[in-house]
Amino acid sequence: MGIPFIDLKAQYREVETAVKKGIDGVLGHGAYVMGPEIAELEDRLSDFSAVRHAVGCGSGTDALIMALMAFEVGPGDAVFTTPFTFMATAEAIALLGATPVFVDVDPVTFNIDPDDLKRKIADIKDNRTDLIPKGIITVDLFGQPADYDRIEPLAHNSGLFLIVDAAQSFGATYKDKPVCSLGDVACTSFFPAKPLGCYGDGGMVFAHNNELHKLLVSIRVHGMGEDRYENVRLGINGRLDSIQAAILLAKFEIFPDEIEKRQQVADRYNDLLSGIDGLTTPALAEGCTSAWAQYSLLARDTEHRTELMGKLKVADIPAVIYYPKPLHLQKAYANLEHSMGDFPVCENIAGRIFSLPMHPYLGAEDQETIAGVLEG
Numbered sequence: 001m002g003i004p005f006i007d008l009k010a011q012y013r014e015v016e017t018a019v020k021k022g023i024d025g026v027l028g029h030g031a032y033v034m035g036p037e038i039a040e041l042e043d044r045l046s047d048f049s050a051v052r053h054a055v056g057c058g059s060g061t062d063a064l065i066m067a068l069m070a071f072e073v074g075p076g077d078a079v080f081t082t083p084f085t086f087m088a089t090a091e092a093i094a095l096l097g098a099t100p101v102f103v104d105v106d107p108v109t110f111n112i113d114p115d116d117l118k119r120k121i122a123d124i125k126d127n128r129t130d131l132i133p134k135g136i137i138t139v140d141l142f143g144q145p146a147d148y149d150r151i152e153p154l155a156h157n158s159g160l161f162l163i164v165d166a167a168q169s170f171g172a173t174y175k176d177k178p179v180c181s182l183g184d185v186a187c188t189s190f191f192p193a194k195p196l197g198c199y200g201d202g203g204m205v206f207a208h209n210n211e212l213h214k215l216l217v218s219i220r221v222h223g224m225g226e227d228r229y230e231n232v233r234l235g236i237n238g239r240l241d242s243i244q245a246a247i248l249l250a251k252f253e254i255f256p257d258e259i260e261k262r263q264q265v266a267d268r269y270n271d272l273l274s275g276i277d278g279l280t281t282p283a284l285a286e287g288c289t290s291a292w293a294q295y296s297l298l299a300r301d302t303e304h305r306t307e308l309m310g311k312l313k314v315a316d317i318p319a320v321i322y323y324p325k326p327l328h329l330q331k332a333y334a335n336l337e338h339s340m341g342d343f344p345v346c347e348n349i350a351g352r353i354f355s356l357p358m359h360p361y362l363g364a365e366d367q368e369t370i371a372g373v374l375e376g
């Protein structure tokens with residue numbers, strides 16, 4: 001058996017009894033969609049996140065779409081975000097007919113750069129009569145929170161909403177605050193590979209504000225009003241299945257411990273790899289903890305990365321590039337007319353980054369083997 005990139009089987013051994021009991025419970029009561037497990041999970045995760053409301057939904061993508069719909073985002077609206085993220089972040093903006101306005105990233109944290117954000121907001125205000133700045137979606141890439149002390153005031157002073165895409169960072173904190181308590185709304189994903197994952201698709205939206213909560217609950221089920229067959233706005237089918245919620249409740253029991261274990265794995269990697277010539281190990285900004293969705297390193301340049309990934313491949317050690325092609329260079333956003341050179345920091349990182357196996361059950365011995373291969 002080789003070293004897995006993410007070891008969901010090892011995790012399953014820890015939660016098997018509880019997961020089976022949870023699934024059995026759902027099969028017994030028969031409320032397969034929006035059963036009692038949903039409200040229970042929402043209570044547990046909103047408590048954990050120190051935020052008043054949580055709305056379970058079908059995926060992290062649905063969470064973003066629902067949040068944007070709650071802010072009535074549509075054609076003519078500019079929503080600022082990073083090009084160095086998973087497709088869904090900017091896709092949700094574009095699907096609603098709004099325009100994603102990309103902002104370059106910080107070279108150390110890989111998260112949205114507040115200085116460039118400030119420039120881009122001013123640029124849209126001053127130079128684009130066809131667009132109105134409406135909001136910001138930050139992404140806590142690989143599990144590390146963005147620079148909220150600088151971004152929150154920027155958002156509020158410019159009259160913009162702030163959505164936190166915490167798909168990769170659920171379980172992380174910023175200056176002791178859980179990430180899903182940040183911004184006006186926070187969205188997360190329970191895709192199996194995420195720090196807290198279910199066994200299918202799932203997601204959640206978090207909000208402090210009561211009105212936003214009501215809107216999100218309505219949007220989740222086709223814009224329903226007081227009852228399901230009264231439709232007061234457009235919405236989506238964004239419901240979470242009861243079985244997935246039951247699985248998440250079982251997994252949540254071990255989640256805080258898993259976050260600690262991920263930190264230990266990251267610390268071990270940092271110790272083993274920080275001395276290797278040409279490699280840059282990940283750095284956490286002051287006051288941040290990470291959920292370590294990924295452990296991502298920078299090689300000296302693309303050639304060096306190809307060489308290192310080649311060595312890992314020969315040794316049967318999985319490594320993945322997140323993300324080889326930034327969103328501004330993707331064909332799906334060709335209408336935005338970007339080209340290479342528009343976001344130099346992001347492009348430089350995309351050419352050098354790669355991620356190593358990362359999960360709470362990764363042992364010291366396997367990590368030493370990986371480090372040995374990279375060193376050799």
Ligand SMILES: Cc1ncc(COP(=O)(O)O)c(C=O)c1O
Nearest residue numbers: 059060061086088089167189191
């Ligand atoms: C940053 C980010 N945003 C959004 C998503 C979308 O989540 P989902 O796959 O649950 O729709 C993901 C997950 O893959 C992600 O990594």
